[in-house]
Amino acid sequence: MNILITGATGYIGSHTLIALCEAGFTPILLDNFCNSKRVILPRLEAQTKQSLKFYEGDILDVQLLKRIFTEQKIDAVIHFAALKAVGESTQKPLEYYQNNVAGCLNLLTIMKTHHVKRFIFSSSATVYGDPASVPIQEHFPRASTSPYGRGKLIIEEILEDLIKAESDWSITLLRYFNPIGAHESGQFGEDPQGIPNNLTPYITQVAIGNLEKVQVFGNDYPTPDGTGIRDYIHVMDLAEGHIAALKICASKAGLHIYNLGTGRGYSVLEVITAFSNAVNQADSTKSGSTKAIPYEIKPRRAGDIAECWADPTRAQKDLNWSAQRNLNQMAQDAWRWQTQNPKGYE
Numbered sequence: 001m002n003i004l005i006t007g008a009t010g011y012i013g014s015h016t017l018i019a020l021c022e023a024g025f026t027p028i029l030l031d032n033f034c035n036s037k038r039v040i041l042p043r044l045e046a047q048t049k050q051s052l053k054f055y056e057g058d059i060l061d062v063q064l065l066k067r068i069f070t071e072q073k074i075d076a077v078i079h080f081a082a083l084k085a086v087g088e089s090t091q092k093p094l095e096y097y098q099n100n101v102a103g104c105l106n107l108l109t110i111m112k113t114h115h116v117k118r119f120i121f122s123s124s125a126t127v128y129g130d131p132a133s134v135p136i137q138e139h140f141p142r143a144s145t146s147p148y149g150r151g152k153l154i155i156e157e158i159l160e161d162l163i164k165a166e167s168d169w170s171i172t173l174l175r176y177f178n179p180i181g182a183h184e185s186g187q188f189g190e191d192p193q194g195i196p197n198n199l200t201p202y203i204t205q206v207a208i209g210n211l212e213k214v215q216v217f218g219n220d221y222p223t224p225d226g227t228g229i230r231d232y233i234h235v236m237d238l239a240e241g242h243i244a245a246l247k248i249c250a251s252k253a254g255l256h257i258y259n260l261g262t263g264r265g266y267s268v269l270e271v272i273t274a275f276s277n278a279v280n281q282a283d284s285t286k287s288g289s290t291k292a293i294p295y296e297i298k299p300r301r302a303g304d305i306a307e308c309w310a311d312p313t314r315a316q317k318d319l320n321w322s323a324q325r326n327l328n329q330m331a332q333d334a335w336r337w338q339t340q341n342p343k344g345y346e
Contacts (some may be wrong), residue, residue: 002026002073003109006059006107009036011190012122012179012235016078018188019049026248028072028141032058035084035193037345042188059103062110069114076118077111078242079104082151085197086126086303088252089148100156102152108162117169118250119159121210125177125261125308127153133222133313134265138175138257146303148206155296163255170256172249176291177231177261179232179238180271180335181330189337190235191344193201199268200232200330203275204338214293218300223307227268231261231309234325234333244321261310262323269295271327278331282339 007013008029017027023205027054028129045052053072057064060083068074071343082100083089085091089096095338104121109120128136128145144150159171168331180195180200181191196202205211219226243258249256316322 001075001246001250002028003008003026004068004072004074004077005080005168006030006032006077007035007082007122009033009040009044010053010080010127011035012176012238013080014040014188015183015235016239016242018047018247019243020234021050021263023169023243023247024158027052028068028074029054030057030059030068032056032081033058034058037191038189039345042047043345046292047185047187055216058099059107060099064108064150065110067108069116071109074114074116076246077109077122078120078122078246080122080172082122084148086146086148087197087301089146089151090302093147096147096151100148101154104155104229108158112166114289117166119169120174120245120249121155121159122175124149124152125175125259125288125310127156127175128308129307131308134307135263135309136259137291138259138314145305147163149303150152160255164207168253170250170253172243172245172256174241174255175310176238176257177233177259177308179235180232181236181325181333183236184333184336186333186336188222188342189334189341191341198333199271200275203272203293206280206335207275207335208338208342210342212294214272214295215298216295217298218274218295220300221306222232225266225267225269227306228267229263229267229307229309232327232330233261233323234243235332237262237323237325241319244315244319246284248319256318258319259310259312260315263310263312265307265309271331274327274331278328278335281332282335
């Protein structure tokens with residue numbers, strides 16, 4: 001199968017691309033390098049041992065989308081391309097809705113024109129808003145606390161309306177919990193533009209000396225240590241979840257919804273501790289001393305909630321998939337990436 005991957009050179013897209021190639025699929029790449037860098041392409045070709053078909057541009061360019069679907073035989077689409085920072089979305093809501101919602105509509109319209117009706121959507125646990133209880137199951141009520149999350153929810157509702165009107169589509173919604181870590185080779189990882197918006201790349205930037213200290217947004221949540229609790233999943237476990245969904249769901253018409261998480265929550269301070277341990281374990285020059293990653297408490301961030309972790313039972317049952325890597329491995333792989341690439345893909 002030929003799989004169009006939008007946002008293919010981004011953090012999750014690039015790791016999923018590697019997993020796709022390992023599983024025997026042929027990827028077709030689309031990205032505008034909004035959240036990635038061009039120099040990742042030769043690395044991806046070296047890792048996959050393939051000459052990759054790549055289109056530069058974005059999903060707001062209808063003519064480019066038409067050209068891709070005309071030039072390539074596409075069997076399914078995995079849609080990653082989106083602006084993704086919760087905090088930034090509260091400051092730039094129109095930009096987020098234009099890119100994420102309007103762009104997805106462009107893509108779906110072109111897919112319909114070319115009779116491509118297998119679609120895997122990169123959704124998010126943010127569609128659950130501030131859940132009444134945890135762990136979160138797929139049938140829980142949906143809400144949103146940010147324009148980013150609201151955009152994901154709007155797209156989910158659009159896809160639900162589409163499947164009601166045209167039942168021959170196969171649409172899979174994968175609701176991610178917080179992806180972290182990196183490819184075990186150390187050649188691929190999270191490389192945010194500018195100051196990171198997400199916790200773990202900020203931690204590694206502090207640990208390597210590019211930033212002074214980690215900013216912990218809020219220590220007065222109703223959690224054991226007062227900091228927010230999230231379900232962190234290794235990015236390669238997440239990538240393998242897409243392969244499982246593609247193999248199982250793409251041949252079945254209908255709407256398929258799955259949480260992709262570990263089913264375990266960790267607080268911000270627990271994550272910082274895990275990364276401190278990874279840094280110390282990797283430091284062969286230390287002599288009995290340990291290095292703690294410095295942090296400071298800041299006010300709560302707009303759009304954040306106290307706790308959020310998944311019940312991944314449905315994915316385990318239907319897709320025969322479950323997360324295999326623990327928090328320590330996530331931290332170790334992320335630190336390996338950072339030490340091998342202190343300035344990211346630059």
